[in-house]
Amino acid sequence: MCMDEDPELEMWNIVPGHKVGQYLRNFSKKFHIDEHLRLNTKVLSAVSEDGLGGGSRWSLEVQEKGKEKETIGCDKLIVASGPSSxxxxxxxxxxxxxxxxxxxxxxxxxxxxxxxxxxxxxxxxxxxxxxxxxxxxxxxxxxxxxxxxxxxxxxxxxxxxxxxxxxxxxxxxxxxxxxxxxxxxxxxxxxxxxxxxxxxxxxxxxxxxxxxxxxxxxxxxxxxxxxxxxxxxxxxxxxxxxxxxxxxxxxxxxxxxxxxxxxxxxxxxxxxxxxxxxxxxxxxxxxxxxxxxxxxxxxxxLTFSKFFTPQTRIELDLPIPFGTEPPVMKAYWKELDTEADKWVHKTFPFLSNPPKTYENPPDNTPYHLYRQSIPTALATSNDRSLIFLGILASPQIPTYAELSALWGIAYLENMHSPEVDKVFSDKLTMDKQTARTNSFMKWRYRRAGIIEPNVGAEVQDLCDLLCAELGVEGKRKKMLGGWKASWNEWFEPYRSLDYRGIVGEFLEVYRKREEGKNEGFVEDWGTFILV
Known part of the structure; x- marks a missing residue:
């Protein structure tokens, strides 16, 4: 569903605030999101019922404005509250x-x-x-x-x-x-x-x-x-x-x-x-x-999903105040971070000697989530009950949001290919990649990359990666074929419109992969909660 379809809007012109609101309402109605919404409701706590790593249900204590607290449960928890609200x-x-x-x-x-x-x-x-x-x-x-x-x-x-x-x-x-x-x-x-x-x-x-x-x-x-x-x-x-x-x-x-x-x-x-x-x-x-x-x-x-207990934040590798890390955890990440810094300087010499800029020392450790979404301790325990979305600051927010959400759902529902899925069982490999990602952002974006995950002009490469791991084509413009499509692939701006139909493409890829195993796509989607 693209805003391009609005006849009152022109490409690259200013989009009035009421048009954005209208679009979001129409989007919510078209995809039946509004019937699942609970507005003015705050999540006070989120607890794994049988402990992390068991793939168990989540129990959330919530409170709607002006009402009593209540507890609700879910099989899958998607935290999309962002790092700064x-x-x-x-x-x-x-x-x-x-x-x-x-x-x-x-x-x-x-x-x-x-x-x-x-x-x-x-x-x-x-x-x-x-x-x-x-x-x-x-x-x-x-x-x-x-x-x-x-x-x-x-x-x-x-x-x-x-x-x-x-x-x-x-x-x-x-x-x-x-x-x-x-x-x-x-x-x-x-x-x-x-x-x-x-x-x-x-x-x-x-x-x-x-x-x-x-x-x-x-x-x-x-x-x-x-x-x-x-x-x-x-x-x-x-x-x-x-x-x-x-x-x-x-x-x-x-x-x-x-x-x-x-x-x-x-x-x-x-x-x-x-x-x-x-x-x-x-x-x-x-x-x-x-x-x-x-x-x-x-x-x-920066809010860091504070409805998790301090111990849960440690176990999920979420940001915690410096000085509160367990010694083993601190030493583990220090070794990975040191190696990652060396790799970044060797691989990208341009970043090894940046000009002096104001550096705002962070108060907390960085996110240590694989692909800015997955707690690796849960992934290696085959606990697919939790992901984080919307943590990465990006100039292509709508496009990245859609692709990362689809990628995250594929992870939650075990819908990735065996090749991609194999990585989720290897904690060290995921953590090394996460350390390199954090190091790159630190040296590339300096203060901005230290405070929160950040990506800039290279966001298209990240979108390509997510598409590749979903098994769909990332070079969307080139799909039309011919020299003009190849030209457009490099020199026309990428927009959300270019990814139209990608959900159906992914489901078709999944269907072909699973053909002969199960008749349906997913037997039980369980209960999802998005906060």
Whole structure:
């Protein structure tokens, strides 16, 4: 079901929020999801009834808003709550403030409060995309805005123009050829790896470096040089490859930089709030600032599925606070991580000497899930009762979400080929691959890859891998045949539309494999719960 089918939408144009909501409602209705939903319901705990590794049922304690707690059970548990759903607020006492004060998460529900006549001045704290959206909204409504971005830290986010000439930059980024310009964990053989990333042909590494210097200059040219305000929101590392800030597109209709450069409604300051008063704030630089509203666009806390007990999180290899790891577990992963770092540096010399950037030391160990989904301890015990989805940050969220979900269901229901299935019984092999994946993300994406799993332009290779392990064709455009299809395979952007029909293809592959063994596809799907 593709949004392309909506006649009111044009490719690469802005998609209004109400259209996204309408699409999700239609999707839910078409696939009968809504009849299984329980909204406003929080999972308080999730416990394996007979202990992990036994393939037993899960018992979940849940509570719907305004109702009593209850317990429900399931045969299969899919955790898709993501790594970051808890808004982060700075450690400030805002109880005395008399105006609107909230996290940018609630902008959609509360934006009318900021554009009301009684609001003359808004203070926005934060440096990334959500902060820019709040600033632009308020300035467009004629409000005075003070935009506060603290010194140090990760610095401001990176804004780039949505189009290069007549081509949308997302169309370039989502093309298969774009993946050749970056090191890729899943591409360590072949001509392009040897030429550009192996270090065996030294001009290749030089060419990659120069390419990204040129792209960065072209994308960012003159954007941050027009005013003092613009210079204050410039990313500390103005390099698209090495920047630890995810880029955000500026649509053609955006007037944000026009307002920034004018300096009439927007004032940017690189400082932070030290104290909040009834109708003002005191800044770290000593300034006393009167304000009518206070908005924190300060990101998210990583939540790590906290409805599991600390012991269960250890057994599942989920993130846990540093210092709480059992000694044996700590030594095990230290050895694997050290070997993985050596492998990454040898395989991708370009990553071995990155420029110095701000590194936010993590408080927790990383995820140690195979393919960012499977707890290896359960897999090797043939316990197919639990997977995690939505952990990986990706520019191709819809496509990756569909493929990883299908791959995960195949794992839960033992529908993979024997060749793929064999890996699930080998914990060391899976853990070595996981350590290499985490190491690659650490050296490729620096702070972003350390804090949470991350993938960028090489996402198409990951989609290809999932398709291969499902037994379906990954090069979707080439399937049509002919020279034009081959051209499109490399130079047209990949979209969710290209994977239409993939569920049926996978079921047909499975049917042929199982033909003669069982008449049906799956005898008993059991009870699934998705949280």
């Amino acid at each position: 808890d808004p982060r607020m700075p450690n400030l006492d805002t109880s005395s403030f008399q105006g609107p004060v909230f996290h940018s998460l609630y902008l959609g529900a509360r934006h009318a409060e900021l554009t009301a006549d009684n609001i003359k001045h808004v203070t926005v704290v934060g440096g990334n995309k959500s902060a820019a959206e709040v600033v632009n909204l308020c300035a467009s409504a004629g409000k005075k805005v003070t935009w506060l971005i603290r010194e140090g830290g990760a610095g401001p986010g990176m804004f780039i123009q949505a189009k290069s000439g007549s081509v949308h930059n997302a169309a370039i980024a989502f093309s298969r050829w774009a993946g050749l310009t970056v090191p890729c964990l899943l591409r360590t053989h072949g001509f392009w790896y040897w030429l550009l990333h192996s270090g065996l042909f030294w001009p290749g590494l030089w060419l990659v470096g120069k390419y990204w210097e040129w792209v960065s200059h072209y994308m960012l040219k003159e954007l941050y040089d027009q005013s003092e305000n613009a210079r204050k929101i410039a990313p500390d590392m103005q390099h698209l490859f090495w920047s630890t800030s995810a880029p955000s597109f500026l649509q053609e209709s955006s007037k944000l930089f026009e307002k920034l450069n004018a300096g009439i409604l927007i004032d940017v300051q690189r400082t932070h709030i030290s104290k909040v008063h009834a109708s003002s704030v005191t800044l770290d630089n000593g300034t006393h600032l009167a304000t009518d509203a206070l908005i924190f666009a300060t990101g998210w806390n």
